Amino acid sequence: MARRYDPDRRQRIIDAAIRIVELKGIDVLSHRTVAAEADVPLGSTTYHFASLDDLLVAALEQVSCAPxxxxxxxxxxxxxxxxxxxxxxxxxEEYASGRRGSIRLEYELYLAALRRPPLQPLAAQWLDDMVAVLARHTRDLPTARALAALIDGLLLQFLLTDRDFDREEVRSALARVTGEQ
Incomplete structure (x- = not known):
């Protein structure tokens, strides 16, 4: 049987892994579940990604580098x-109103770095990039780091609870860190 030319297969595998993590979580991710989601032979996933860590690195790179x-x-x-x-x-507030899936995806991949050393440099870079963005608008780097930690905490709490977004409560917490009133 001749091999079918499929130049987009690697990308479909990455996209499938991202969908699985976003919808079902990282614990469900396997070469088999990705192959089924991407509609490719199981061997294709291991051909393009020798390990799940390799696939997760590609997924995290795509998630953290997309526009x-x-x-x-x-x-x-x-x-x-x-x-x-x-x-x-x-x-x-925008995140709370319709980006729950993307928040979950970002944190699933970000927190996976705690147990998967190949993901750590990417997760650390993501955090550093976020702090750099915040630092352009704060009085100093420690304030930017505190804001990043507060934002992470607020988003994780949002994912874990069914509470409605309270704009004034969030703004008040942020103002304590920034010194704004």
Whole structure:
């Protein structure tokens, strides 16, 4: 049997892995589930990605480098002249209103780095990039780091609870860190 030319297969495998992680979580990810989701032979997944870590690195690179990643969204949202706390609150509110799946995907991949050393450099770079975006709008680097930690905590709490987004509560918490009133 002749091999079928399929130049997009590697990308379909990455996209399938991202969909699985977003919808079902990282624990469900396997070469078999990815092959089924991508509609490719099982051997194709192991041909392109010898290990699941290799596949997760490719998925995290795609998620963190795409134009609509968290870092790009934050960077664009904070460029206007509104107070920093208002800008951050608006982005968090946008996330809460319809980006639950993408938030889960980003944190699934980000937190996977705790147990998967190949993902650690990418996750660390993602965090550093986020802090760099925030640092352009804060008085110093420690404040930017504190804001990044607060944002992570707020987003994780949002994922874990069914509470409605409380704009004033979020803005107030952010203002404590930034010193804005």
């Amino acid at each position: 609509q990643t968290a870092v790009h969204i934050w960077s664009e949202a904070l460029e206007d002249e509104t107070p920093l706390t208002d800008g951050i609150t608006s982005v968090l």
